[in-house]
Amino acid sequence: MRKDIHYDNVRGPKKRSVRETAIGYLFANFGLQSPTAKMNIIGQGKVLRALLDDIVEDSSTIILEILKVLRRDIAMDGAISQTAKGRIFNQWTLGRLATLYGYNESNRLPKVHQDIQKSVHDFLVLLCTSPGCGLVEKQTASNVGVHAVTADKTLGGLSKPYVTDRVDDENRRAIRNSRLGLFLQSLRPYASVPQCDLMLAVFRLMPDMIPGYFSSGKSFSFDPKLTMTWIGYSSFLLAVIRIPLPESLTPLSTNDTVPPLYSNIMGSIMPNPCTQKVMTRCLNQSVSLVKFLTIQILNAAFEKFARVLRICEDVQHSTNDPKNRLAWCQIVSELRDDFCGRVPELKHVITQIRNCTKESTMLRESTTRLIASYYKVLPLVALEEKFDISATLSTALMGVESADESHKESGMRLLELGHLLEIAHRSPNMHWWHKPEFMRLSPFTMLLRLYLNQLRFDTRSEQVRTLLKTVIRGSQILRSDASMTSLDSLVLSLQDFEDWKASGRMFEFLDHCILHVVRKPVHYYDTLADLIAAGELDINSRDCQVDLLLITIMEQWHFLVKSTDAPTVKYVSRWVVRFIEVMNLGNGHVQNLPLRCETTRLLSQIRDQLKAEVQDSTCRAIFEKVLHERPELGDLPGVVAANTISEAEHMSRPASPPLNRHPNSPGSTLPPGPPEEHEDHPGLHQWTRHDVQDAISEGHVKGLILCLCSKHVEIRKQALIGIRAFMMKLKVSEYSEWQQTYMLVGEIVETAEKVIAHGSLAYYAGVLAADLFLVLGDPLHLMYAKVNKFLNRGPEWDVTKLPSYWVDKVLMNPPTDDDDHHKEAEWLLDGLIDGLRTSADMEIYRKCHIFERLLSFSASPSLPEPCFQKILDLLFRCTCVKGSSTLITRCGLMSWISSRLASHAINDMTGERLKGLASRAYETSDQARVDDWTNGTLMSTLDSLRITKSP
Numbered sequence: 001m002r003k004d005i006h007y008d009n010v011r012g013p014k015k016r017s018v019r020e021t022a023i024g025y026l027f028a029n030f031g032l033q034s035p036t037a038k039m040n041i042i043g044q045g046k047v048l049r050a051l052l053d054d055i056v057e058d059s060s061t062i063i064l065e066i067l068k069v070l071r072r073d074i075a076m077d078g079a080i081s082q083t084a085k086g087r088i089f090n091q092w093t094l095g096r097l098a099t100l101y102g103y104n105e106s107n108r109l110p111k112v113h114q115d116i117q118k119s120v121h122d123f124l125v126l127l128c129t130s131p132g133c134g135l136v137e138k139q140t141a142s143n144v145g146v147h148a149v150t151a152d153k154t155l156g157g158l159s160k161p162y163v164t165d166r167v168d169d170e171n172r173r174a175i176r177n178s179r180l181g182l183f184l185q186s187l188r189p190y191a192s193v194p195q196c197d198l199m200l201a202v203f204r205l206m207p208d209m210i211p212g213y214f215s216s217g218k219s220f221s222f223d224p225k226l227t228m229t230w231i232g233y234s235s236f237l238l239a240v241i242r243i244p245l246p247e248s249l250t251p252l253s254t255n256d257t258v259p260p261l262y263s264n265i266m267g268s269i270m271p272n273p274c275t276q277k278v279m280t281r282c283l284n285q286s287v288s289l290v291k292f293l294t295i296q297i298l299n300a301a302f303e304k305f306a307r308v309l310r311i312c313e314d315v316q317h318s319t320n321d322p323k324n325r326l327a328w329c330q331i332v333s334e335l336r337d338d339f340c341g342r343v344p345e346l347k348h349v350i351t352q353i354r355n356c357t358k359e360s361t362m363l364r365e366s367t368t369r370l371i372a373s374y375y376k377v378l379p380l381v382a383l384e385e386k387f388d389i390s391a392t393l394s395t396a397l398m399g400v401e402s403a404d405e406s407h408k409e410s411g412m413r414l415l416e417l418g419h420l421l422e423i424a425h426r427s428p429n430m431h432w433w434h435k436p437e438f439m440r441l442s443p444f445t446m447l448l449r450l451y452l453n454q455l456r457f458d459t460r461s462e463q464v465r466t467l468l469k470t471v472i473r474g475s476q477i478l479r480s481d482a483s484m485t486s487l488d489s490l491v492l493s494l495q496d497f498e499d500w501k502a503s504g505r506m507f508e509f510l511d512h513c514i515l516h517v518v519r520k521p522v523h524y525y526d527t528l529a530d531l532i533a534a535g536e537l538d539i540n541s542r543d544c545q546v547d548l549l550l551i552t553i554m555e556q557w558h559f560l561v562k563s564t565d566a567p568t569v570k571y572v573s574r575w576v577v578r579f580i581e582v583m584n585l586g587n588g589h590v591q592n593l594p595l596r597c598e599t600t601r602l603l604s605q606i607r608d609q610l611k612a613e614v615q616d617s618t619c620r621a622i623f624e625k626v627l628h629e630r631p632e633l634g635d636l637p638g639v640v641a642a643n644t645i646s647e648a649e650h651m652s653r654p655a656s657p658p659l660n661r662h663p664n665s666p667g668s669t670l671p672p673g674p675p676e677e678h679e680d681h682p683g684l685h686q687w688t689r690h691d692v693q694d695a696i697s698e699g700h701v702k703g704l705i706l707c708l709c710s711k712h713v714e715i716r717k718q719a720l721i722g723i724r725a726f727m728m729k730l731k732v733s734e735y736s737e738w739q740q741t742y743m744l745v746g747e748i749v750e751t752a753e754k755v756i757a758h759g760s761l762a763y764y765a766g767v768l769a770a771d772l773f774l775v776l777g778d779p780l781h782l783m784y785a786k787v788n789k790f791l792n793r794g795p796e797w798d799v800t801k802l803p804s805y806w807v808d809k810v811l812m813n814p815p816t817d818d819d820d821h822h823k824e825a826e827w828l829l830d831g832l833i834d835g836l837r838t839s840a841d842m843e844i845y846r847k848c849h850i851f852e853r854l855l856s857f858s859a860s861p862s863l864p865e866p867c868f869q870k871i872l873d874l875l876f877r878c879t880c881v882k883g884s885s886t887l888i889t890r891c892g893l894m895s896w897i898s899s900r901l902a903s904h905a906i907n908d909m910t911g912e913r914l915k916g917l918a919s920r921a922y923e924t925s926d927q928a929r930v931d932d933w934t935n936g937t938l939m940s941t942l943d944s945l946r947i948t949k950s951p
Contacts, residue, residue, distance in 0.1 A: 027069045035079035042088050052096040067119045075133045085134025094183040121194045129205045190232035211267025222273040224282040234293040241300040269304050270342040280344040295366045302373035346374050346385045361412040368419035375426040383725045390431040393420045394439050397446040428688040433518045445511040473682045477517045478547045493579040517552040524548045535605045539598040561613050573619045577626045671873050673880040674837040683707050692735040702770030708752050708761040716756035740776045751797045764835030765799045782820045804848035822864050829870035842883040851891045884925035889933050
């Protein structure tokens with residue numbers, strides 16, 4: 001069957017050669033013989049070697065016939081064993097078939113070449129991806145996930161959970177696929193599209209072969225060179241990274257939660273040629289095409305890595321085995337560290353966006369998407385870079401507004417803007433209130449104008465609205481209640497109505513007022529308080545439904561009237577009147593009638609002051625109509641009603657069920673219940689708008705830390721990221737006590753990391769951490785010495801023992817200064833009260849025996865009245881968190897109240913509070929259990945206090 005070149009040259013054109021005759025005879029045997037006979041023929045290697053050795057020299061007809069017979073009579077014949085098929089389709093056979101990708105028959109037609117290339121490609125794909133063809137074993141498909149590993153069964157093995165059984169299993173898989181792996185090494189995916197498609201088909205079926213292929217040392221070097229080979233290889237790498245994750249990496253059942261070998265995962269996310277050094281060199285190339293392909297590879301890697309992290313975290317949360325949970329924590333940590341070591345530093349990517357020209361829209365979009373991925377997937381790495389995106393975002397906003405809707409690049413500009421908004425949402429270095437020199441508006445006002453344009457064209461973006469809410473929540477220009485009514489009012493007032501449309505001059509005035517209120521909020525609070533006092537209104541400046549922005553407009557109105565012409569004043573007046581009217585509509589939904597009336601009077605007072613500044617009769621007539629003859633508002637009343645949940649409604653929700661008090665119960669002496677978790681969690685972002693010292697002293701850091709105690713796991717994760725960001729900000733700040741504070745933040749992070757994934761941080765731990773910030777900021781604080789000793793105990797807190805520790809250090813140990821014992825006790829009690837917010841906190845207090853110690857402490861004859869009242873406040877707080885039964889049955893609360901009432905040192909007000917506590921405790925307790933526990937003796941105590949059982 002070997003090719004006889006001399007004979008073929010002298011034979012006639014229609015005469016068959018000896019090779020063709022032998023091939024026909026062989027194929028007849030394949031078609032007619034039994035499976036046993038065919039296996040005997042296959043077993044003779046010289047026959048098949050002679051068949052395929054010179055296949056590239058055959059005619060197209062013979063080649064197509066060979067491929068057809070090998071496919072039909074051997075590969076697809078189920079009667080032939082896998083072993084026999086494996087002997088024929090070995091590395092050499094596959095290599096000879098692969099040479100047909102470059103088939104070059106003389107006088108061939110293009111269609112003939114395409115037919116041969118398609119036939120050999122389809123045949124090789126079948127051989128390399130079908131388990132029945134002898135090359136692929138079913139057990140090896142998609143085995144990069146958890147099915148392929150065995151967990152270590154000892155706690156000691158968890159320190160290195162990927163060393164023993166996992167490595168052995170990986171070696172067995174590598175040996176099992178050795179023939180296929182060696183064949184893939186012989187292909188050139190960077191030079192041939194069909195060969196690239198063949199390798200991708202294999203990798204999609206068996207993703208675990210990806211790391212082995214790139215770690216063999218024979219793969220192509222990825223050093224940046226603008227050649228067709230480099231471009232082809234980069235396209236191949238991009239396609240490999242985009243291969244979906246195997247199904248076995250997505251186990252959501254708790255019965256299959258053993259971590260996989262993480263090197264397999266990372267090898268398929270960032271293959272070995274993509275080292276940090278090489279990727280950085282590619283990124284810093286001057287050729288745009290090289291940079292674009294590199295950024296595309298990095299974007300695909302970030303997307304795949306983010307999916308892997310989500311899967312790992314989901315499985316970690318679903319498993320009940322603490323050993324497996326710890327192993328998953330380790331694998332996530334190692335994956336993140338390894339990935340950080342393979343991608344370029346963020347500063348190199350930031351350099352690219354700064355050097356990118358405005359015309360390179362695709363490159364700019366890809367680069368901004370990559371930066372946004374750093375902030376979403378690797379927030380700690382991103383926060384280390386001080387990237388001020390304000391100017392870039394302003395330029396993008398201006399470009400989107402000025403772009404023609406039919407322009408082919410408008411879609412790319414919108415995508416780029418979306419990425420920039422994502423960065424701005426997550427970056428603490430974003431200056432929303434800084435107006436660049438080349439811009440007429442601040443970034444916030446430009447974003448507001450973009451949102452209005454989206455509403456005008458019915459393309460409303462929730463991303464923009466969410467970002468506006470976040471920025472407003474961190475400032476004080478508008479009220480930030482649960483429904484964001486103030487933002488709705490501002491947006492509705494700026495929408496088109498009649499012949500009025502918000503112009504550039506209108507936004508410049510609005511931007512001017514916004515910047516003023518951001519820079520001097522205290523000044524405008526004082527101005528609002530002066531207005532209320534001047535009008536003799538029965539309202540608090542913090543409770544009224546009037547925004548500081550309106551107060552700023554009132555102050556700046558005088559300067560606008562003096563510096564602009566009458567048409568402009570009239571134009572702006574129409575918007576101001578509309579803003580007041582919409583704000584009054586929102587005020588109409590407040591349930592508190594006196595508050596609503598007083599707010600309307602305040603709005604009338606502001607209207608009168610605005611009207612007094614203008615001399616034009618038309619403008620004065622516009623102001624006279626407001627709040628009396630309502631101007632044309634269209635559907636605004638209905639929109640405001642649909643979007644408004646008033647602050648009064650939000651704040652009036654009861655923290656506990658109403659009580660059935662005895663007529664003589666002193667209800668007015670009951671302190672408020674524990675604060676509820678805020679639905680918007682403003683603490684996540686408010687700290688970013690202040691420097692370190694102000695963020696600590698004004699309580700913004702406390703709000704951030706208390707988000708660790710949220711019932712929502714997403715909020716807890718965001719809070720932990722925010723605390724790490726604050727840690728970085730603290731390290732580079734000029735805060736005088738940054739070192740001790742940095743240690744405190746580190747201990748908070750260490751404590752929270754192991755808690756928040758499967759539960760909330762105890763509120764007392766969050767409150768204590770917030771109090772310690774204030775103590776460390778004042779070296780003269782009475783608790784400074786004890787706090788420093790506490791911080792030096794270790795890097796992690798035992799949350800369940802924190803209350804017991806501090807009660808012991810304050811009540812059972814001498815104070816730092818001899819005269820400060822009771823002051824330290826007040827500091828302790830304030831923290832205990834604020835830290836008791838849920839029944840879980842109550843359980844921690846019970847286990848620490850806090851109440852027994854405090855009730856004993858209250859018996860001290862030298863106890864100051866403020867300390868005793870705080871103890872009562874703590875006991876009242878217990879009744880709001882299902883702790884009444886515990887107080888009565890475990891702590892003898894009723895007997896303690898009776899003994900305190902019998903004391904001559906109790907004044908009338910304290911006596912009423914004690915009776916109120918007894919009433920409250922009994923009404924909120926499990927009365928059947930309490931009555932059974934006391935065997936009826938409690939009734940005599942209740943009768944003496946004139947408290948009756950609830951029906």
